[in-house]
Amino acid sequence: MATRWGICSAGKISHDFTVALKTLPAEDHQVVAVAARKLENAQEFANKHSISRVYSSYEELARDPDIDVVYVGVIHPYHLSACKLFTNAKKNVLCEKPLAMNAKEVKEILDSAKKNDVFLMEAVWTRFFPASVQIRNLLAQGEIGEVKMVRADFCVPLLHVPRSVQKDLGGGALLDLGIYCLQFISMVYNGEKPESIQASGICLETGVDESVAVILKYSKNRMATFTCSAGVQLPNDAIIAGTKGKIQVPSPMWCPTSLVVNEKETQYPVPEPHLPLNFTNSTGMCYEAEEVRQCLLKGLKESPVMPHADSLLLAEMEDEIRRQVGVVYSQDCQ
Ligand SMILES: NC(=O)c1ccc[n+]([C@@H]2O[C@H](COP(=O)([O-])OP(=O)(O)OC[C@H]3O[C@@H](n4cnc5c(N)ncnc54)[C@H](OP(=O)(O)O)[C@@H]3O)[C@@H](O)[C@H]2O)c1
Structure with missing residues (x-):
């Protein structure tokens, strides 16, 4: 069964991550929903990436029962609130780097993931190349x-x-x-x-x-x-x-x-992208996405490579x- 991804934010890195997912077999990875603060941004993103479900708030994405893991691609001052929103909704999370603004916030995110018994990883994609x-x-x-x-x-x-x-x-x-x-x-x-x-x-x-x-x-x-x-x-x-x-x-x-x-x-x-990318070699995010899938299949709550x-x-x-x-x-x- 495919790992069902929800994408949180319609920004630059979310675009690249979604392109990277497309380099992987469709039977392993599917993007099922995208959420942005403005509906039109989420809709434009969904059109570009052929995503069927579109939300105008991160809260709606958190309530979607058909998502295995959320990719958090918001800017870092909002990592704490987004990560806690999804972990409290019992969603697994892959959050962009840096995981948060300081160690106090990182502890809060990690505690929330542990308390809710969900998988969480900082998207240090380099480690999986x-x-x-x-x-x-x-x-x-x-x-x-x-x-x-x-x-x-x-x-x-x-x-x-x-x-x-x-x-x-x-x-x-x-x-x-x-x-x-x-x-x-x-x-x-x-x-x-x-x-x-x-x-x-x-x-x-x-x-x-x-x-x-x-x-x-x-x-x-x-x-x-x-x-x-x-x-x-x-x-x-x-x-x-x-x-x-x-x-x-x-x-x-x-x-x-x-x-x-x-x-x-x-x-x-790295694999070739099917759409233009915002950042260098971004299709290489496919390696971290596959790590997340393997961890979820094994029931792990953290990656041994980026614990x-x-x-x-x-x-x-x-x-x-x-x-x-x-x-x-x-x-x-x-
Ligand atoms: N792995 C990598 O290679 C890589 C590369 C670049 C960036 N990053 C990381 O990815 C994150 C996003 O970077 P980006 O370049 O994609 O940023 P971006 O396109 O400027 O913004 C990403 C999203 O953050 C939200 N956002 C932006 N400004 C906001 C504000 N003032 N208030 C509330 N939300 C705001 C928006 O979400 P909505 O769409 O919902 O409005 C926006 O789409 C950063 O933490 C960065 O460190 C990683």
Whole structure:
């Protein structure tokens, strides 16, 4: 039986996610409904993607009994309210990154999912790319020896995008871009908490971070560094350096289609989209969608690849980095 998806919001990433679902077999994945704050936006989305049920509120989607899992594609200040709405309605949830604005909100979402006994995952899609699966295999096999250093960058000019710069829309490079570097470092170091975090950054007049550079120190003299910026472009690659070799993730490191392991390159192309996409390699969201299906079939409440503990650790690290850089959201004061 197909996994029946409901789509919450008719924005850019919801479009790309729905296109990604179409790259998977129809007998495995179906989009059965879409909800947006305005009926006309939901209707336009439904027409484009041939979705039969259309709702003008997220509450109506939460009440639909024929949905197995809701994809939450709203901007991050609204992740908390949307996730709680659906978990309280006993719906499984895949929520876009960052799961919430801070660790306090993330805890509230995770508690709600646990209390309602539903599956919930932060949509850290990178982890499910074949290249990421291969990285984890290579590390487990000791291919590059003991990892000593990880470096990642994600810097793209986004100052023209309101949701990237306005504080009330959840703007800031760390929560939008830096999270990909943090999740990469965390994946390599198996969800370990760093011993120390040193961050420095530059803020926009709106009070959110434009650029951030971070040094993380882990146990056993292991380190990681990353930069993220919404102001400039960097190569946006990543590297894992070990005692016996290195793994390079060429750009785009957040949705990788190639790996260079000790100078040998392998390609991992993503499926072709049937409609134009808003973001790079978005059909690669099919891998996380299939992970959700497999978890639901197994009756799991969280993914072993992107577990709740990792979402909480990411949020705690983001909180600490923002504290050092001086970025405070209204959600931090509630
Ligand atoms: N995985 C990825 O590669 C990726 C890429 C881009 C973004 N994202 C994440 O996806 C989320 C959405 O990003 P996006 O680029 O798709 O954003 P977007 O198109 O600007 O907005 C998405 C939806 O959020 C709701 N929204 C927007 N502004 C709002 C406001 N002022 N008040 C209340 N709701 C508002 C709207 O829902 P309605 O349609 O219901 O009105 C809108 O369609 C973000 O959390 C972002 O971090 C992930």
